[in-house]
Amino acid sequence: MYLRTTQRKNKNGTTVRYVQLAHNRRVDGTTQAEVLHNFGREDRLDTDGLRRLVASINRYLGEDGADAAASAAGGGLEVTGSRPLGAVWLLEGLWRHLEIDSALARILGARRFRTDVERVLFALVANRAIAPASKLSAAEWAGRDAVIPGLQAMDEDQAYRAMDLLVEADAQAEVQEAVFFAVANLLNLEVDLLFFDTTNTYFERDEPDAGETPFRTYGKSKDHRDDLPQITIGLAVTKEGVPVRCWVWPGGTSDQAILPQVKDDMRDWKLGRVITVVDRGFSCADNLAYLTRAGGHHIAGMRMRDGGDLAEAALARQGRYQQVRDNLRVKEVKLDQAPGRRFVICHNPAQEERDRHHREEAIKRIEAELERIRAQRERDAKRATTPKARERAEAAHVRAECALIEHPTLKRWLRTSKNGRLAIDRAKVKAEERLDGKYLLTSSDPHLSAEEIAVGYKALLEAERGFRDLKTVLELRPVFHRLEHRIRAHVLLCWLALLLIRVAERRTGQTWNRISTQLGRVHEVTLTGDAGQITQTTPLTPEQAALYRDCGIKPPPRITAADPS
Known part of the structure; x- marks a missing residue:
């Protein structure tokens, strides 16, 4: 296969040459030239098209000079940068849609900083949701491996300064309250039923903190690591699985001592009628009495094997079970020795x-x-x-x-x-x-049916799912901080990341792993040439466009920046 030229004379005596792509074929023992493609007149030849063809062939063969040919064919235009944008863009849209940026602006006030603190905090939250890493690695990720709108670069010191501002002067409670009401209004959440549970996270060190009130210290670990210092984390979620608040206590803090603070903190939000759902670890008489103060109500699991006289009396009462679901039957019993409290025995045949x-x-x-x-x-x-x-x-x-x-x-x-x-x-x-497949619940609310009490308690699994995602998807640990306020800020950043991914999951009906994988393929590409520089995003697939649409977020524009030379 080769290029050849042919010529013919015009009536005016001029000669015109034509360029053709041809190859030789043997026909009846003779060799004949067969034209595969006519490129046209030589004086009107598309030389750039030929260069692109040459560059394509060179790239396929791996020959030197392919880049030079491609550059010449494109008028000097080449790719000088490419970073993923899609997942960050979605989180950025949810961040603003839930008014987290406005909440932070109100809390930070009129103070001026050399760095945009709100942008740095968003970068840390986005890193925790997409590519969890240490703060040093997160700073490098935000500047070189991802596109953070409004933030060109950041360093480790800026990350730590932003974390310190986030938790100073009890700002973390204000952040959570402002975010909660924005989320509740925008998502129309039902907040009359709040689920609360605790977990631990441990530190890879041998010795606990020193001092009279150590923060990282030993205790009964729910991760079965009693040999390592730990802290205790509390999480309150709605029945839709949206986390509305988190707490951090020193390691070894008992569940029985935690609930009064949780009740008081939530009461300050003036939510109206709130039913708190807690597990068996919080069901002591003092805790349940505290939850019913000021018109509050509770649904609590009770220990059956060592639950005392009340549990034994409830299990001994006769009655007929009511079928609620295929795998759930309920029976309500009343005890004279516990006026004002209701007891529901749940039975799961499976x-x-x-x-x-x-x-x-x-x-x-x-x-x-x-x-x-x-x-x-x-x-x-x-x-x-x-x-x-x-x-x-x-x-x-x-x-x-x-x-x-x-x-x-x-x-x-x-x-x-x-x-x-x-x-x-x-x-x-x-x-x-006689205890096989059974668990015992108690409630102080007179208006809930036995079925609603049972179903409401089963939804407590959403809090456990939140802890599971904190430790796996968001990689809450290992924690690289040693100061108490930095540890609290780290947990708060993880809570904000969990909030964003829960909202994305609820609106799209897909897991965050699927969402981030799909949107991670949307890149922002920078092209530089003789005419200047242009930044554009890769085209969206139908599935990627659907994710943005379901979340109510406008997709990134095709052209994000243009800088003619």
Whole structure:
């Protein structure tokens, strides 16, 4: 295949040349030229088109000179930058739509800073939602790896300064209150039912904080890391899963001591009729009494195995279950010894089957292990011929029994018999059978039905889902801060990120992972050439456009900047 030229003479005597793309074919033993494409007259030839063809062929072959040819073909225009924009643009739209920027502006007041604090805080929140990293890495990400509208670059010191301003003088409570009412009004949230729960996050260090009131200290960890210092985090969410407030306490703070502060903080917002839903860890009498002060109400889970006389009396009452859903039946009972309180027993048939199966498997394991220890003890008794040998054998048997009775799941079914040997506690097994698939709720609200109490309590899973996303999607830990106010600011940034992604999920009906993956493919591309510089975004796919539309956010413009030389 080659380029060739042909010519012909005009009537006026001039000669015209034509350029063609041709290749040779053998026909009946002779070679003939076959024209594949006519490029036209040589004096009217599209030379730029030929250069682009040459550049395309060179790129395919990997030959040198391809970039130069492409540059010449494009008039010197080349790509000088490309950064993802789509996910940040969505978060930016939600940030402004929920009036978080206005709330921060009111709190920061008329103070002037050399850095736009609101933009830096948004960059930290966006980084936590899209590519969680340390504050140093987040500063680099915001300046080089992502497009943050209104912020060209930032450094680590600016990030820390913005975090300090966020939590100074109790500003964090003002931020959360302002954001909450903006979110509640814009999203039309039902805030008469608020769910509250706590979790822990630990620090990769050996020693707790020093001083009389340490912040990072040891306690009972819900992550099963009692060996590491920790803090306690509280989260209040609506039944739609939208987080409305978060709290941070020193590690080891008991759940029983937390609820009065939560109640008082929420009362300051003057929400009207609010029913607080809490788990079994908060259901002591003092906490429940505190929740009913000033006209408040509660729905609380109760401990059944060690819940005291009230739980035992409620479970002993007879009554007929009401079918609520395929996997849920409810029965309300009233107790004379607890006036003003309602008790609802919930029964899940599927969970009952699972509980029975797990218990039977545990009993089988215990029986097999006890039989093994008994058989081994008999064999060793026959083999041991000296007192020292019998002593060593018995010590081994005791160690095996100790390992069994200290097992985290099996020990509950064991008891020590009169002869000092381990045995299965059959009375405990029988008592547990009547609790299979059941849980007990109590409420102070006289207007809720038993079904509403049960369904409302099940929605408490939204708070647990929020904690799960804080620790996985947003990577709350590892926490790289050591000062208390920086730790509080870090948790608050994670809460703001959780708020934004929850709103995006609620409006689109898709997970944040899917949303960020799709919108992460929208880039802002910078082209530089002899005529100047232009910045534009890549075209949106139908799915990407639908995500912006569902969230009520205008998509980014095709041309975001133009700078002619």
